[in-house]
Amino acid sequence: MELVIDRLSKHYKNKMAVDRVSLTLKEGVYGLLGANGSGKTTLMRMICGVLKPTSGEVKFNGIDVSEEKFRDLLGYLPQDFGYYPEFTAYDFLLYLSSLKGLTRQRAKDRTSELLKLVGLSDVAKKKIKSFSGGMKQRLGIAQALLNNPKILVLDEPTAGLDPNERVRFRNLISRLGKDRIVLLSTHIVSDVEYIASTILLMKNGQIIHKGPLEEIIRPIEGKVFECLVDCNTAEYLIANYPIINVREEKDKTFLRLVAEKAPCKEAKAVTAVLEDLYLYYFNKEANKSEQLYGIN
Amino acid sequence: MKYKLKKELKTVFDAPAPARKEEFINLLEYPKANRLDFFISQIGYIRKRVWILSLLLFIGTLIGLYFSGASYSFVWVVSSVLPFVSLVTISEIARSITYNMDELEMSCKYNLLEVSLIRIGILGVVNLAVFIGILLLLSGKTDLGFIRLGIYLSTPYLLNCYGSLFVINRSKSRDTVYICGSVTALVSILNSLISIRIYDIYLERNRMFWAIAFIMFAVLSLKEIVKFIKRMEDLKWNSSLTA
Numbered sequence: 135m136e137l138v139i140d141r142l143s144k145h146y147k148n149k150m151a152v153d154r155v156s157l158t159l160k161e162g163v164y165g166l167l168g169a170n171g172s173g174k175t176t177l178m179r180m181i182c183g184v185l186k187p188t189s190g191e192v193k194f195n196g197i198d199v200s201e202e203k204f205r206d207l208l209g210y211l212p213q214d215f216g217y218y219p220e221f222t223a224y225d226f227l228l229y230l231s232s233l234k235g236l237t238r239q240r241a242k243d244r245t246s247e248l249l250k251l252v253g254l255s256d257v258a259k260k261k262i263k264s265f266s267g268g269m270k271q272r273l274g275i276a277q278a279l280l281n282n283p284k285i286l287v288l289d290e291p292t293a294g295l296d297p298n299e300r301v302r303f304r305n306l307i308s309r310l311g312k313d314r315i316v317l318l319s320t321h322i323v324s325d326v327e328y329i330a331s332t333i334l335l336m337k338n339g340q341i342i343h344k345g346p347l348e349e350i351i352r353p354i355e356g357k358v359f360e361c362l363v364d365c366n367t368a369e370y371l372i373a374n375y376p377i378i379n380v381r382e383e384k385d386k387t388f389l390r391l392v393a394e395k396a397p398c399k400e401a402k403a404v405t406a407v408l409e410d411l412y413l414y415y416f417n418k419e420a421n422k423s424e425q426l427y428g429i430n
Numbered sequence: 431m432k433y434k435l436k437k438e439l440k441t442v443f444d445a446p447a448p449a450r451k452e453e454f455i456n457l458l459e460y461p462k463a464n465r466l467d468f469f470i471s472q473i474g475y476i477r478k479r480v481w482i483l484s485l486l487l488f489i490g491t492l493i494g495l496y497f498s499g500a501s502y503s504f505v506w507v508v509s510s511v512l513p514f515v516s517l518v519t520i521s522e523i524a525r526s527i528t529y530n531m532d533e534l535e536m537s538c539k540y541n542l543l544e545v546s547l548i549r550i551g552i553l554g555v556v557n558l559a560v561f562i563g564i565l566l567l568l569s570g571k572t573d574l575g576f577i578r579l580g581i582y583l584s585t586p587y588l589l590n591c592y593g594s595l596f597v598i599n600r601s602k603s604r605d606t607v608y609i610c611g612s613v614t615a616l617v618s619i620l621n622s623l624i625s626i627r628i629y630d631i632y633l634e635r636n637r638m639f640w641a642i643a644f645i646m647f648a649v650l651s652l653k654e655i656v657k658f659i660k661r662m663e664d665l666k667w668n669s670s671l672t673a
Contacts, residue, residue, distance in 0.1 A: 184536045202539055206462075210537040216530025220477070232471040233538035233545065235462045277534070313453065 135161055135195065137181075137285055137315050142190035144176050144339075151176040153339035154190070163311035165330030166319040167408075169416045173339040174319040175213055178289050181317065182210045194285060206235065209283030211274045213290050217262045223249060223273050224258040227280065234281040241280075248276040251306070267294035275303065279310075286310060288318040292325050304329045323409045333408070337415060351406045358410045359401040360390050371397055378413045468540050472548045476522060480553065483518050484560045487511060491564050495571060502632050505572070506625035508564060509583045510618045513590035515560065517614040519553040520594045521607045523658075527598075528607050543662040550655070561587075574632070581644045582632060586621040588647035590614050595654035599661060 137159040144152040152173045168174050179185035181192050183199040192199040194207060217226055224245060231241030249255045252272040262270065271294045278286060291307070292300045300322075308329045310316055320326055326333055333350050335343040343350050358378070363371065368387035372380070375397055379390035390404070391397065392414045463471070491508060498504055526532045526542055535542040565583065569576045594610040601609060625631055 179533075182537045184533055202541075205537060205541060206539045208537060210534070212533045212537075214530065215534050218525065218529050218531065229475060230534065230538065232463070232468060232475075233535060233540050235468065235539040237461055237463045237467065238471070240460050281539070 135284060135315065138191075138193045139181065140191050140193075142177070142180055142192060143188050144173075144180060144185065145188040150339050152180065152187075155339075155341055157334070157341065157344070159315045159317065161311070161313060161315060162331040163307060163316045163318065163329050164332045164334055165326030166317060166334045166336055167321065167323065167326050167412060168319070168336035169321065172336045174336055175289055176339075177336070178210075178287050178317065178319055179212075181285075182208060182287050184210070184212075206281065207284040209278035209281060209286045211278040211288045211291055213293075215274055217270075219261075219263055221262055222259050223254050223262060223265070226262060226273060227277055230277045231280050236280065244280055248279055251279075252276045253302075268296055268299055271295055272299070275306075284314050286314055286316045288316070290320055291318055292320060292322055300325065323412050327408045335412070335415065342415065343411075347408060351408060351411050354392055354406045354411050354414055356403055356406075357392050357394060358390065358404050358406040359393055359396060360388070360404050361398055361401040362386050362388050363398060363400055367398055367400075376414050378410050465540075468544075469548055472545065473552055476549070476552060480518050480522055480556065483515060484556055487515060488560055488563055491567055495567060499571065502625075502629075505568070505574070505579070505582055505632065506622060508568070509586050510621045510625075512561070512583060512587040513614045513617045513621075515557060516587050516590045517594065517610060519557055520591070520598065520610055522553055523549050524598050524606060524610075528604055530604060543659070546662050547659065550659075578637065578640075581640050585640060585644045585647060586617055588644065588651050590617040591651040592647050592654055593617060595651065595658060599654060599657050
């Protein structure tokens, strides 16, 4: 089982949304992590055949993304999806089952199974328009699993879910990754940290880092520091180092930051986590936004 | 004896929990629906209002004929109502985009293009059946003849098809159906005004005007249908999706 992405690019008029991405994915959970606008959704749409690439190709066991056979093996949860207003949760899954080529009986069985799995059995006959965001998201995940896909692409699957639901879905996705390729995008770092066997860090349309958690955080290991400093030192550190966290504590300021060596005598090296790496790489963007919105 | 032994064993020992049940189920290949099953399933997903409006129009024509007879004014009333049938049809075809289901449908085995083609096919047959039914009812009651009457009734319908498809093919908004509704209202009012103001519009001497209008709108509608299908095929509409 192998999903090969070869020099995949998408070029809009004045923007390179995805820039020559090449990856080979095998069974397991892959977490695509990146800031808004980094090209995650565009990449996922191209992998699902929903968006035509400017160049490059996507193949699963030699089957091209444009073929019906490829779509037969695919489950996709878009970031934003709609529904026909007259549909109940049950109708929605039956309708998508018909599009996924399931027989009527199999569609009914699978729909009941999945509604149970995502905890929507009680509201199966209720109109989707009465659902909360989390319920809609659970329904979206259920539809992606209808055809028991070999490739499961989930764009922000945990968005809108409450903490309990998120934990349940993280466990479900982990289980699903045992015998299929699961690619999920998110900017919730902890989701990726818990379930992804391989992390793909995306910035400006390119995969800048890929690998397991231990490998991916290696560049900042021993470079993350925490300190409790006075106001003046805090101002100096904020101006000169990539800051991961700031917290005001009475007359002092707590800082978590990245530096080559201890930036002040109070600083203590701490274990790096994925969030540190993420914030380190996307720090420039964050600073730009702060300036844009006048946050200091 | 064997049966008894089995029964006894069941009462003595608990059956072990199935090991790797899910993995085993995943290995099974379930029978898939074929294209005919898919086609039949899609008929059920055409909204009731399409069937109701078509039926109402047919019954309305029957009642109208019974009470007022097939006058010229009855012809323009029917021809002014027909564009609304095409509006319902077009809104059904463009439904995936209107309700943001397009991305999901594109990723399915039978994708958006196939769903759209099937909808066009089914609704085209329904519209044609309603149209021929009305034509058969009216043609026996007037001296206009089958073809002339057909042209008078279908020209505003075709104009609306062209106008609405023109909007759908060029608009990136999800509220396209409302614009199509305005186009339909305009076509219907225009048809009524022309028929009332120019009272000899249905006379023999204007047949060239009708023939040219009919051919022109038929060709333009066909071109727009081809464009619509190509749009689904080439995924050109994707440029409307966010990056």
